[in-house]
Amino acid sequence: MSKTRFATVWMDGCSGCHMSFLDMDERILQIAPLIDLVYSPLVDAKVFPENVDVVLIEGAVSSEEDLEKILKVRTRSKFLIALGDCAVTSNVPGMRNQFTVEEVETRAYIENAGYNQHIPHEVIPALLPKSRPVHEFVNVDLFVPGCPPPADAIFHVLSELLAGRVPDATEVSKLTRFGK
Amino acid sequence: MAVTTLKIDGKEVSANEDETILDVAFQAGIKIPTLCHIEGLTDIGACRMCIVEVAGSNKLQPACTTKVKDGMEITTQTARLKKYRKMVLEMLFSERNHVCAVCVSNGNCDLQTLAVEHDLTHVRMPYLYPKTEIDASHEWFALDQNRCVLCQRCVRVCDEIEGAHVWDVSGRGVQSRVITGLNEPWADSDTCTSCGKCVQVCPTGALSNKGKATGEMTKHREFLPYLAQRRHDHK
Ligand code: SF4
Ligand code: SF4
Ligand code: SF4
Ligand code: FES
Numbered sequence: 145m146s147k148t149r150f151a152t153v154w155m156d157g158c159s160g161c162h163m164s165f166l167d168m169d170e171r172i173l174q175i176a177p178l179i180d181l182v183y184s185p186l187v188d189a190k191v192f193p194e195n196v197d198v199v200l201i202e203g204a205v206s207s208e209e210d211l212e213k214i215l216k217v218r219t220r221s222k223f224l225i226a227l228g229d230c231a232v233t234s235n236v237p238g239m240r241n242q243f244t245v246e247e248v249e250t251r252a253y254i255e256n257a258g259y260n261q262h263i264p265h266e267v268i269p270a271l272l273p274k275s276r277p278v279h280e281f282v283n284v285d286l287f288v289p290g291c292p293p294p295a296d297a298i299f300h301v302l303s304e305l306l307a308g309r310v311p312d313a314t315e316v317s318k319l320t321r322f323g324k
Numbered sequence: 325m326a327v328t329t330l331k332i333d334g335k336e337v338s339a340n341e342d343e344t345i346l347d348v349a350f351q352a353g354i355k356i357p358t359l360c361h362i363e364g365l366t367d368i369g370a371c372r373m374c375i376v377e378v379a380g381s382n383k384l385q386p387a388c389t390t391k392v393k394d395g396m397e398i399t400t401q402t403a404r405l406k407k408y409r410k411m412v413l414e415m416l417f418s419e420r421n422h423v424c425a426v427c428v429s430n431g432n433c434d435l436q437t438l439a440v441e442h443d444l445t446h447v448r449m450p451y452l453y454p455k456t457e458i459d460a461s462h463e464w465f466a467l468d469q470n471r472c473v474l475c476q477r478c479v480r481v482c483d484e485i486e487g488a489h490v491w492d493v494s495g496r497g498v499q500s501r502v503i504t505g506l507n508e509p510w511a512d513s514d515t516c517t518s519c520g521k522c523v524q525v526c527p528t529g530a531l532s533n534k535g536k537a538t539g540e541m542t543k544h545r546e547f548l549p550y551l552a553q554r555r556h557d558h559k
Pocket of ligand 4: 372387
């Protein structure tokens, strides 16, 4: 049987969802033989490949880079999962949404900087006006809320998918929720 | 009091004519989801979570404010009701800034519990991200408009039970906000007795005790049916 081409993407999140993924501990050994990890912050690949079967997205869409990335990821993936509250609701990254980008940048780079106060315009991707959930930009096939979603929820979802079944919201709701 | 008989989810029940569908369903052990309703305060039908279907009418009726009638046939769980209840929840989430992960009520919140009960794993309406205020002027309590669902439990408990009537609602539609006094800082209210009843009945993290960190705010509502009964007996 061919392995599932599996990827994980890290956008505007704290990496806690990826940590929770690793928290599956020894259960990762049950999953590992069934997948080919083709792209992830956990491996070296620099370019998101074509023909990905399942992708986990951590983080909200907050910058121009995130937006470019999620549009590309969507066209190259069959089953896209919004993993965690930042991807699902914008969560903590979205707390800046009550302010303008200019206010946020002034606060971060000028008022709170002790040295070399200036707003960077190179290297750091430009912020979008608001940090928003993934499904406001692309179609999402499954939502797994939680901050971070517990390892049990991630394991359930992945084992279902690898067994050829689509996990449903009722089952997901038994294992996780907003803020879990 | 005239006694009537009716059917809820196919079950024959008898009731007094002045009772609501919600009261009668509760006594029959049938659970209807609610948010603005709380035992001990006058129902106002603000949230629409408790909508039910009544045979012969295409209109959905709020169970908490609709009185029973003889021969009524009521259904409390259908795909249509579930769909609309879910939409109500989604609108509540999208209208304010609910960041459960850093909320004092995380894990002890009626809105969160309803979301789980309705398999709500995401919100389909675009989030509005309104600019909202926090009033932390009161010595002991804080009001965080980011988390308010406009259930008006605070308004009612302060008026009906404490007798202070500190709270009101100003504005219309999505611009509605609960206010203290004549829209002045809570600390400046001359009528607030600092009894804390509003904080305890608030279903979300909108009203909390100061000094609570994420998930630390739990509410205690045991006092309410007791005090409501005492008030009733004195009338
Ligand atoms: S009030 Fe409830 S739903 Fe809103 S952020 Fe707090 S815990 Fe979440
Ligand atoms: S503390 Fe008591 S008196 Fe003050 S606003 Fe709340 S319910 Fe009213
Ligand atoms: S402050 Fe709390 S009790 Fe008052 S209307 Fe808002 S959610 Fe309801
Ligand atoms: S509980 Fe009936 S309308 Fe809110």
